[in-house]
Amino acid sequence: MKSKTFKNYIFSSKIILAIIIFLLCYGFSTYLHTSLIKKEAIDHSETISKQVFSSMYQIMKKGWSREDLNLFTKSLEDNFENSNYEINIYRANKVKALFGDIEEKHKDKTLVSILNQDINSFESFEKNIVRKILPLTASNECLQCHTNAKVGDVLGAVEVKQDLNSIFFESKYQFSIFFLIIIPIFLISVFISSRYTTKKVTKKLELFKEKVEDINSISDFKEFDSKDIDLYFKEFNEIIKNVDSMAKKLKNVAVDKELLEFEIKLLDKFIITSDVVKDWREYISDLLVQINTIMETYTLMTIFRVDDDQFEVDIFWLGNPKEGIKEVFEEYIHGMIKSSEYFEGMTDFTIKHIIANRGLSIENLKKEDVEYRSKSLFLDSPKIGGIVGIGLQSVLSTDPIRYIVVDSILTTMANLVGSVKAINKYTEDLEYYAARDPLTDLFNQRVFNDMMMYEIKRANRHNYSFALMVIDCDNFKPINDNFGHAFGDRFLQTIADILEEEKRDEDIPARYGGDEFTVILPECDVNGAIVVANRIAQRIAKEKLTAPDGTNVGITISIGISVYPDHTHSQKELFIIADHMMYKAKEEGKNSIKTPTKEDISNVLKENHEKSALLISALENDQIYPYFQPIQTLADESNNLVIHELLMRIKHNNKIVSAFEFIEIAEARGVINKMDLMVIEKAFKKIKETDYKGILFINLSPKSLIVNNFIKQINFLVTEYEINRERIVFEITERETVKNFSLLEKFVNNLKLEGYKFAIDDFGSGFSSFHYIKKFPIDYLKIDGDFIININKDEKDKAFVNSITTLAQELNIKTIAEFVEDEEIVKTLKQLNVDYCQGYHIGRPTDNFVTSK
Numbered sequence: 009m010k011s012k013t014f015k016n017y018i019f020s021s022k023i024i025l026a027i028i029i030f031l032l033c034y035g036f037s038t039y040l041h042t043s044l045i046k047k048e049a050i051d052h053s054e055t056i057s058k059q060v061f062s063s064m065y066q067i068m069k070k071g072w073s074r075e076d077l078n079l080f081t082k083s084l085e086d087n088f089e090n091s092n093y094e095i096n097i098y099r100a101n102k103v104k105a106l107f108g109d110i111e112e113k114h115k116d117k118t119l120v121s122i123l124n125q126d127i128n129s130f131e132s133f134e135k136n137i138v139r140k141i142l143p144l145t146a147s148n149e150c151l152q153c154h155t156n157a158k159v160g161d162v163l164g165a166v167e168v169k170q171d172l173n174s175i176f177f178e179s180k181y182q183f184s185i186f187f188l189i190i191i192p193i194f195l196i197s198v199f200i201s202s203r204y205t206t207k208k209v210t211k212k213l214e215l216f217k218e219k220v221e222d223i224n225s226i227s228d229f230k231e232f233d234s235k236d237i238d239l240y241f242k243e244f245n246e247i248i249k250n251v252d253s254m255a256k257k258l259k260n261v262a263v264d265k266e267l268l269e270f271e272i273k274l275l276d277k278f279i280i281t282s283d284v285v286k287d288w289r290e291y292i293s294d295l296l297v298q299i300n301t302i303m304e305t306y307t308l309m310t311i312f313r314v315d316d317d318q319f320e321v322d323i324f325w326l327g328n329p330k331e332g333i334k335e336v337f338e339e340y341i342h343g344m345i346k347s348s349e350y351f352e353g354m355t356d357f358t359i360k361h362i363i364a365n366r367g368l369s370i371e372n373l374k375k376e377d378v379e380y381r382s383k384s385l386f387l388d389s390p391k392i393g394g395i396v397g398i399g400l401q402s403v404l405s406t407d408p409i410r411y412i413v414v415d416s417i418l419t420t421m422a423n424l425v426g427s428v429k430a431i432n433k434y435t436e437d438l439e440y441y442a443a444r445d446p447l448t449d450l451f452n453q454r455v456f457n458d459m460m461m462y463e464i465k466r467a468n469r470h471n472y473s474f475a476l477m478v479i480d481c482d483n484f485k486p487i488n489d490n491f492g493h494a495f496g497d498r499f500l501q502t503i504a505d506i507l508e509e510e511k512r513d514e515d516i517p518a519r520y521g522g523d524e525f526t527v528i529l530p531e532c533d534v535n536g537a538i539v540v541a542n543r544i545a546q547r548i549a550k551e552k553l554t555a556p557d558g559t560n561v562g563i564t565i566s567i568g569i570s571v572y573p574d575h576t577h578s579q580k581e582l583f584i585i586a587d588h589m590m591y592k593a594k595e596e597g598k599n600s601i602k603t604p605t606k607e608d609i610s611n612v613l614k615e616n617h618e619k620s621a622l623l624i625s626a627l628e629n630d631q632i633y634p635y636f637q638p639i640q641t642l643a644d645e646s647n648n649l650v651i652h653e654l655l656m657r658i659k660h661n662n663k664i665v666s667a668f669e670f671i672e673i674a675e676a677r678g679v680i681n682k683m684d685l686m687v688i689e690k691a692f693k694k695i696k697e698t699d700y701k702g703i704l705f706i707n708l709s710p711k712s713l714i715v716n717n718f719i720k721q722i723n724f725l726v727t728e729y730e731i732n733r734e735r736i737v738f739e740i741t742e743r744e745t746v747k748n749f750s751l752l753e754k755f756v757n758n759l760k761l762e763g764y765k766f767a768i769d770d771f772g773s774g775f776s777s778f779h780y781i782k783k784f785p786i787d788y789l790k791i792d793g794d795f796i797i798n799i800n801k802d803e804k805d806k807a808f809v810n811s812i813t814t815l816a817q818e819l820n821i822k823t824i825a826e827f828v829e830d831e832e833i834v835k836t837l838k839q840l841n842v843d844y845c846q847g848y849h850i851g852r853p854t855d856n857f858v859t860s861k
Contacts, residue, residue, distance in 0.1 A: 026195070034187055041179055045172060046133055053093075053140035053168040054131070060095060060166050064144075081110075094169040098123065100144075102156050103163050125162050138170040216248070288428045289322065293364035296324050299398075306370060307337065307399035311345065321345075321359040327368030334361060337399075344395065442772060445519040446795070446804035447497055448504035456518035456526055460579050463528055467572055474530045475537035475571045478586040479507075479544075481523040482564045482598040491555045493801045499563055502551060510544045521794070526586075534571050534603055541567045541601045549599065564599035566590050575609055581616070588612050616673070623670050623679070626658040632683055633657050634691040638851035638858045639705070639824060642838050649860060650702035651844065653739075655853050656687045671709070680709040685721055692729035700857045705737045705767060705788075719758055733763035737788060741769040753783055760785050767824075772812060786821050791842070793827025799836055810840050817841065 130141040144164040146157045299305045308324040488496040507517040516528040552560040568589025589602040639651035658665040674680040767788035795805045828847030
């Protein structure tokens with residue numbers, strides 16, 4: 009906004025004031041003149057009407073004829089012919105009845121009302137025309153001639169009009185001429201008074217401006233003095249005093265411009281990107297070079313804990329130091345570590361020396377020439393902490409202003425290095441748990457599926473067979489119920505250890521879920537698999553653990569085996585066959601090993617065929633229905649359920665079939681996209697019918713991504729059912745995403761451009777966790793339920809969930825915990841700052857929206 013000068017402001021203010029006064033005077037005088045003329049005209053009209061009546065009365069007393077009336081009327085017209093008056097006489101009906109009509113002007117409603125005695129008299133002022141109507145009422149004398157009237161009857165009316173337009177026009181013209189004459193006098197007076205008022209003030213302000221412009225350095229600023237500036241006005245002088253007072257205070261905290269500019273540029277660089285995390289040492293080296301452009305600095309150093317009993321020390325040198333100088337600084341660091349309680353008892357560390365500029369050599373540097381400033385940073389979760397330091401010339405470290413800058417650099421650098429270390433630790437944890445089961449350290453279900461796919465390709469390429477074992481613990485639930493989950497977890501860990509010990513070197517064990525394990529046996533037939541299975545089963549049967557009550561508890565396992573390609577060429581069927589064999593072993597008494605017969609394989613495939621038939625029937629008969637599972641916020645204590653996840657169900661023969669039983673068959677047959685659209689449309693219809701105002705999460709099959717017009721179809725349904733796009737969140741399960749990552753990225757970005765939200769389901773279950781966060785505009789992360797269900801029993805699960813929530817908060821992403829089965833889990837999730845929770849404890853899926861718990 010363009011600023012105004014004081015001189016022009018005073019002048020324009022006075023001009024405006026003068027114009028306002030002028031307009032007020034002009035308006036008031038015009039109003040007063042008009043009012044007086046109006047009042048005089050009304051009074052004059054009334055006088056004329058009375059005079060006319062009086063004249064008529066005198067003539068009527070003598071008795072008059074029509075000729076007398078015409079002469080009287082003609083005389084009125086002659087007398088007022090060149091005036092602005094108009095006089096009209098009107099007869100009432102009673103007079104007309106005796107003496108007939110006379111020539112009259114048209115009577116309006118007002119005249120008719122007066123002649124009919126509805127009103128007594130009338131006067132008005134409209135469009136600068138005064139109008140007065142005087143009724144002629146009968147007296148006793150009038151009754152001699154007007155025999156059909158009585159006293160008080162209206163016998164006629166006299167109307168007097170006066171047009172004042174010419175008078176008003178003339179008066180306004182004269183007023184305008186008068187005021188136009190005095191306007192220049194106003195303007196000249198305003199100009200002279202404003203210039204007189206501002207001249208002395210502006211002269212002193214110019215002096216103040218010159219003093220300010222002379223300030224080009226800290227020393228100039230410290231010599232600044234405004235005592236000889238007098239602005240002649242108390243209020244203005246108060247401003248100068250306040251400026252002078254502020255200058256005195258600033259003198260004590262003033263910093264060189266170049267130092268401030270350097271710090272700003274330096275702080276701008278402290279943005280943590282993936283490149284910074286990856287090459288943070290190179291980043292700190294570059295930082296050291298830049299610091300030297302403003303103050304001579306020899307070293308930067310970081311000491312950070314990287315494990316429970318391990319830490320790293322990095323010394324960054326501006327140039328190549330001599331060996332003796334290195335030893336001096338290593339001694340200094342040893343002393344710092346020994347004096348720190350945080351590193352107490354920790355001796356396992358190495359010192360790395362990083363040279364920022366190898367073309368520069370640091371000569372004759374002594375310990376006493378360098379002053380070290382340091383800063384500490386310690387985090388409880390994850391367990392990361394350390395010290396950062398800066399080594400610069402002793403004379404610089406004593407400068408209080410530069411000390412502030414150095415302290416700021418150290419604080420920011422501590423946060424940077426600490427954040428890098430924390431992110432590295434989070435990355436390591438996430439990458440580990442993405443592939444491993446946190447309880448047993450075996451591969452998880454995701455890796456198992458990937459290994460299965462890889463082994464099928466390898467077996468086909470090298471023309472050999474491989475076996476699959478599905479293992480389930482017998483009577484594991486009673487052990488958990490009787491002795492507690494902690495004891496049950498010990499059993500699972502023991503079984504995992506036995507699998508690692510008794511398997512062949514090339515075999516791949518995994519924890520599939522709960523108390524179920526799998527083992528892939530490469531280059532193995534049925535007989536070889538049975539040998540390994542017997543060895544594992546016998547070892548586990550011998551194993552005993554001491555329960556909390558002191559008793560020795562043992563356990564057995566049931567094992568199902570299938571072989572590729574002997575039993576099937578399908579990865580899915582290979583697992584289904586082994587899984588069926590495991591359940592058959594249980595049915596036949598447990599603690600046994602089962603391999604499939606031709607009849608077993610036929611029965612498995614038959615069941616698979618029946619599910620396919622059920623799916624086709626559901627599509628043909630419109631038996632696919634939406635179900636809704638509530639999601640609760642943990643941000644407050646309310647039980648409001650304003651989020652639901654859309655689930656797919658099939659209703660067949662009064663039975664509700666979960667999507668889990670048919671989803672893979674639907675994807676294999678290529679009908680999942682059609683089913684998705686059917687259930688979404690029914691859900692949108694339910695939203696419109698119930699006026700649901702909450703958020704709806706919609707699971708999408710990866711197969712939907714390859715349908716070109718899928719988003720177009722969704723947009724059509726959104727428009728048809730008047731759905732708010734911002735309340736629709738599309739979920740894609742991480743462990744089941746498509747292989748073409750670029751296709752997925754394009755699909756998600758298109759969804760976001762259309763105004764929808766996006767969520768990753770089962771986050772943490774796969775390898776791609778960080779890749780998803782980096783590539784996609786994610787709004788929600790649904791944490792894999794495997795980490796939630798045992799969160800109060802396993803510290804690793806808890807640490808992993810904490811890592812996810814911390815990372816999500818940094819990226820402004822909301823988190824949702826799945827598999828929430830009790831109130832204790834809810835309390836823990838609140839402590840970990842998880843945003844929402846979902847599970848049977850919150851609510852089971854139903855065919856209607858639930859708004860409160």
